[in-house]
Structures are given as structure tokens and as C-alpha cells.
Amino acid sequence: MTAATGAERLRDGSCHFQRSRLIWMIAITFGMIVLGWVTLWPSTIPYNYLGIFGTFLNYLVKNHHKWVCYGFWVSWLIHVVEAFYGVKLCQSKGITDPAVQFHWFIQTLLFGYASFGLLVSYKPSAKKQH
Numbered sequence: 388m389t390a391a392t393g394a395e396r397l398r399d400g401s402c403h404f405q406r407s408r409l410i411w412m413i414a415i416t417f418g419m420i421v422l423g424w425v426t427l428w429p430s431t432i433p434y435n436y437l438g439i440f441g442t443f444l445n446y447l448v449k450n451h452h453k454w455v456c457y458g459f460w461v462s463w464l465i466h467v468v469e470a471f472y473g474v475k476l477c478q479s480k481g482i483t484d485p486a487v488q489f490h491w492f493i494q495t496l497l498f499g500y501a502s503f504g505l506l507v508s509y510k511p512s513a514k515k516q517h
Contacts, residue, residue: 400511401483404490411501419462425452426459462499469503470496481511 421444424432429448434441447455473495477488494502 405505407501415498422459426456466499
């Protein structure tokens with residue numbers, strides 16, 4: 388058996404990668420940064436300069452900080468589990484290139500279901516029978 392060329396590997400799906408939509412990447416990054424800030428450094432947030440959003444964050448910190456902390460750590464746990472399962476899913480869908488699997492892992496770790504959902508919905512083309 389000969390080594391597959393780049394074009395053949397793209398056709399057979401072993402190098403399939405799809406970037407998450409930019410809007411989801413921005414929204415999730417913003418949300419995780421705010422959640423981390425509220426969880427880890429709530430005293431440094433300039434609540435007065437953030438208008439109604441600052442009032443809401445201040446309310447969460449003063450009345451529900453424990454639950455915000457749980458939400459932060461659970462969301463990271465979910466992202467980590469999705470990322471590792473994403474690598475397993477890559478293998479089961481025929482995405483065998485380690486660099487591409489690493490791309491899926493990092494993207495899913497950072498953006499969660501915005502990436503994982505793309506991988507779940509990916510349907511590899513049927514293998515040709517010789």
C-alpha cells in the first residue's frame with residue numbers, strides 16, 4: 388500500500404476540519420472570560436462603568452457567587468470532556484491525521500459545543516469498495 392497524497396487524504400476525510408462560526412467563537416470567549424473574571428477576581432470588576440450589565444454582575448457576586456463558581460468550573464469540565472471525546476469521535480469518523488485531531492481537540496476545548504456539534508454532525512463519505 389502506498390502513502391496517500393494530501394489530495395487523497397482530503398477526499399477520504401482523514402484530514403477533515405471545520406472551523407466553528409466566528410460569532411460563536413466570540414460569544415463563548417466573551418462569556419468564559421466574564422464568567423472567569425466574576426469567579427476568580429470579582430473585586431476587580433468596575434461594576435459602576437458597566438451599566439445594567441455591571442448591576443447584574445454585582446448582584447450575582449453578592450447573592451450567588453457560589454453558584455457562579457460552580458458554573459465556571461462545570462463549564463470548563465464539560466469543555467474538557469467534550470474535547471477528549473472529540474478525539475475519540477475523530478477516530479471513529481476516520482479523521483486519522485494527528486494534527487487535525489489536535490485542531491479538533493483545541494477548538495472543542497476552547498469553544499465547546501460550537502465545535503463539538505460540527506464534529507458530531509460530520510458525515511464521512513462512504514469508502515469506495517475495490
